[in-house]
Amino acid sequence: MRTLIRNGTVINAGGTLRADVLVEGEKISAITAPGVIETADAYIEADDKYVLPGGIDAHTHMEMPFGGTFSADTFFTGTRAAAWGGTTTIIDFAVQAKGTSLLSTLDKWHEKADGHCAVDYGFHMIVSDVNDQSLKEMESCIDAGVNSFKMFMAYPGVFYATDGEILRAMQKAAGTGATVMMHAENGIAIDELVAQAIAEGRTDPVEHGLTRPPELEGEATSRAIQLARVTGAPLYIVHLSASQALAAVAAARNDGQNVFAETCPQYLYLSIEDLAKPDFEGSKYVASPPLRPKEHQADLWRGLRTNDLSVVSTDHCPFCFKDQKELGRGDFSKIPNGIPGVEHRMDLLHQGVVAGEITLQRWVEVTSATPARMFGLYPRKGVIAPGADADIVVYDPAVRQTLGVATHHMAVDYSAYEGMSITGGVSTVLSRGSVVISDGEFHGHEGHGRFLSRELSQYLV
Ligand SMILES: NC(=O)NCCC(=O)O
Ligand SMILES: [Zn+2]
Ligand SMILES: [Zn+2]
Numbered sequence: 001m002r003t004l005i006r007n008g009t010v011i012n013a014g015g016t017l018r019a020d021v022l023v024e025g026e027k028i029s030a031i032t033a034p035g036v037i038e039t040a041d042a043y044i045e046a047d048d049k050y051v052l053p054g055g056i057d058a059h060t061h062m063e064m065p066f067g068g069t070f071s072a073d074t075f076f077t078g079t080r081a082a083a084w085g086g087t088t089t090i091i092d093f094a095v096q097a098k099g100t101s102l103l104s105t106l107d108k109w110h111e112k113a114d115g116h117c118a119v120d121y122g123f124h125m126i127v128s129d130v131n132d133q134s135l136k137e138m139e140s141c142i143d144a145g146v147n148s149f150k151m152f153m154a155y156p157g158v159f160y161a162t163d164g165e166i167l168r169a170m171q172k173a174a175g176t177g178a179t180v181m182m183h184a185e186n187g188i189a190i191d192e193l194v195a196q197a198i199a200e201g202r203t204d205p206v207e208h209g210l211t212r213p214p215e216l217e218g219e220a221t222s223r224a225i226q227l228a229r230v231t232g233a234p235l236y237i238v239h240l241s242a243s244q245a246l247a248a249v250a251a252a253r254n255d256g257q258n259v260f261a262e263t264c265p266q267y268l269y270l271s272i273e274d275l276a277k278p279d280f281e282g283s284k285y286v287a288s289p290p291l292r293p294k295e296h297q298a299d300l301w302r303g304l305r306t307n308d309l310s311v312v313s314t315d316h317c318p319f320c321f322k323d324q325k326e327l328g329r330g331d332f333s334k335i336p337n338g339i340p341g342v343e344h345r346m347d348l349l350h351q352g353v354v355a356g357e358i359t360l361q362r363w364v365e366v367t368s369a370t371p372a373r374m375f376g377l378y379p380r381k382g383v384i385a386p387g388a389d390a391d392i393v394v395y396d397p398a399v400r401q402t403l404g405v406a407t408h409h410m411a412v413d414y415s416a417y418e419g420m421s422i423t424g425g426v427s428t429v430l431s432r433g434s435v436v437i438s439d440g441e442f443h444g445h446e447g448h449g450r451f452l453s454r455e456l457s458q459y460l461v
Helices: 075-084 102-115 132-143 163-176 187-197 206-210 214-233 243-254 265-269 281-285 295-306 345-353 360-374
Strands: 002-012 017-022 028-031 042-045 050-053 055-060 087-095 120-126 148-152 179-183 236-237 259-263 391-402 422-430 432-439
Touching: 002 360, 002 391, 017 432, 050 360, 055 345, 075 087, 075 187, 075 259, 075 422, 087 102, 087 345, 102 120, 102 132, 120 163, 120 295, 132 163, 148 163, 163 179, 163 214, 163 360, 179 214, 187 214, 187 259, 214 243, 214 391, 236 345, 243 259, 259 295, 265 295, 265 345, 345 391, 345 422
Parallel strands: 002 042, 002 050, 055 087, 087 120, 120 148, 148 179, 179 236, 236 259
Antiparallel strands: 002 017, 017 028, 050 391, 391 422, 422 432
16 A cells, blocks of 8 residues: 655654655655655645654553552553544553562553554553562563663652662663653652641642642752762653753753653643632642643743753543542542643644744654654654654644543543644544544554564663
8 A cells, every 4th residue: 555645844853845755554665855756545635734753652641550540541542542633652651569570560561552552552661669570570671672660759658769779770770771760759758748738628639739849859850860870870850840850950961961851741831720720620630740830831941942851741641530530529639640631742732833932843853753762763753754654644734723621532521721722733644554543533443553662762872
């Protein structure tokens, strides 16, 4: 099957050109000046549209066990929603429960995802039980294509790791080429503030934000950076939300340390004012780190421009308002943490282009090319080039849409972006050469997505 995408503006991280793109089977086979190739089996007209490499969301949580419940999207509904929004690869997190092994965890996550995803997917591994066996098993995970390991300085008693445990895991990463991903918040201090708030009867969702001050994200980020420096491990800070944390990352990078960070659309567009909405509406915005005062947003956009923030992922972790967020009514600390967003990342970041915060090329770089390089998928993914997988988004920059629960495709009963007006929208999406979205319809199927065994990060030195 030969599909010709005609006369679009091809946008790669490295540049833009007007071109035709030929897809043969699952791969891109040629990029030519418009009109050079005359015949194909199917045609997609891309006049006045962008032709982008499919988005790569390197941080999602489908069917994730958390706070006594599970995130609401299955691997099918979540990857289908991703496709609707122009994301053709997700990297989700397998979650080691305390007392279990990394390899049995990986098996369990394969059982959940294999045969169910609508687009391609890989895994990171959450290490919540550091011991001799888990450290050894990190090597087997790497052999199985899972070479990035998330650790938590937050959530004592659940995922939390001590500095000593983090140090040991980082030593293992330094010796194997793995990447340590860090949830950097000082969970011990936060738990004290949370206990004090509850004891004083401050139980509303906004307290989630007030008890997790940005200084404690900055402190934990600095500590993680120092531990990485001592061990020589590369470090990737996940879901960075605060100016203080960004300053720590920028300083380390200026020093030449191999430190990277991602932020998420919610930290660029939402704020603690959303958490403060009355009638428990604020619970819809509970995630960790919390939404910050608006002043942090300008710093995050600057970080995206300077590359101190290299990636934008969603941390998609949907919990329904009605019966899941409800678990924390009367005690904000019991609200399941997470915000839905896998469907909207490409559109939301495109608003940064529209507003002049980032260039078109940078849009593609932070949503596709860099996550592909960072997590060992490039140049199979993350680029429109001959030989790459034909994961392609034809994007209409002029169309207008309004985000909301009535139109989104995530399996969650609210939108964090309800009523937000967006310029631009996905027109056609191909996943490995198959059209999965076109003419406002989903044409893919459960099980189309394949597991991606990933190479080591291309940012290792
Ligand atoms: N971020 C969040 O609130 N939930 C998902 C788990 C995590 O990434 O820490
Ligand atoms: Zn986290
Ligand atoms: Zn997360």
